Amino acid sequence: MLGKVIVTGSMSLDGFGCGPDPSAEHPMGVGGERLHTWLFAEAAHPADVEAGNRMRAAAGAVVLGARTFSLGLEIWGDVPFPAPCFVVTRTPGPDLAQPSGTFRFVSTVEEAVAGALAASPGDVLVMGGGSTVGAVLRAGLADEVWVELVSITLGAGTPMFPSVGELDLEPIAADASPSATHLRYRVRR
């Protein structure tokens, strides 16, 4: 049986999954590193710890976009999760082996999700950025959406859900910490 396809990301209350002008210096965009504070806090709240654990447990395989790959690789020094990672890119190349998994490059989200489902012993995590999240949702490939709604606004940046069309969602849970509210939804078909 195939696992679930879970779209996930940290989002500001004004809907941004990344701050403005992402670069090697500011891979999450200017000010955007605050989107991940909940994940890396030293004295983390139990709701934040559980959200991180849930994400790691769901990452049997990973789908990510070319920009997230190219900006993230230097930070991670590895795959983002210890699992096969499928990168959606206009310029696919040969596999890239890392200490904890291999990056594979494909040209569509359909290929990425199908490959990830086949490669995963469990679920598949779609970790964005926005254009990949949007394409997966528009293609009707997502079973669940997990939003880590961070208690900030950014004022500008890349929307987490760009032009995803009309979706009807069924809430699974909402777990709040002082840093973020961890929301999970099932996508109704």
Add this chain to the structure above:
Amino acid sequence: MLGKVIVTGSMSLDGFGCGPDPSAEHPMGVGGERLHTWLFAEAAHPADVEAGNRMRAAAGAVVLGARTFSLGLEIWGDVPFPAPCFVVTRTPGPDLAQPSGTFRFVSTVEEAVAGALAASPGDVLVMGGGSTVGAVLRAGLADEVWVELVSITLGAGTPMFPSVGELDLEPIAADASPSATHLRYRVRR
């Protein structure tokens, strides 16, 4: 003592406070009426009922934008809440008395919020739309932000939080129903 200034609105998960192309026929934009289903459901969930009651209790005076006023008046046939209502408009005119309160027209959010605070026996509800919400937040006039995060995406529309800049928020509560997650935040200064 002055009451609190509370910015509130129903928002889709992709950040829209109103669907595309609002008109007399579709005052919430095309598809946007689903943003208010939680408020008008016949068999409402307790979390939705409480959120509605909380909003009514906070509406000692109301601030709204010109577009919300002009599209809403026909639907409400009255003020939106039984309280003095301050409309921010580029073309202020004479007061407009309604069965349960009076519309007053002012040209800036600063005037609207100051007038509403003076007129309210309690708190002030800023009910949008987006440009008014944005202006109130940018002007640093909001004490709290209440978001009724509806379990849908719209794909297009008017952002609830347009260019509000960087805000740091402190969660007060997150109460979920199947229709919406009712989020309340304090604005950190």
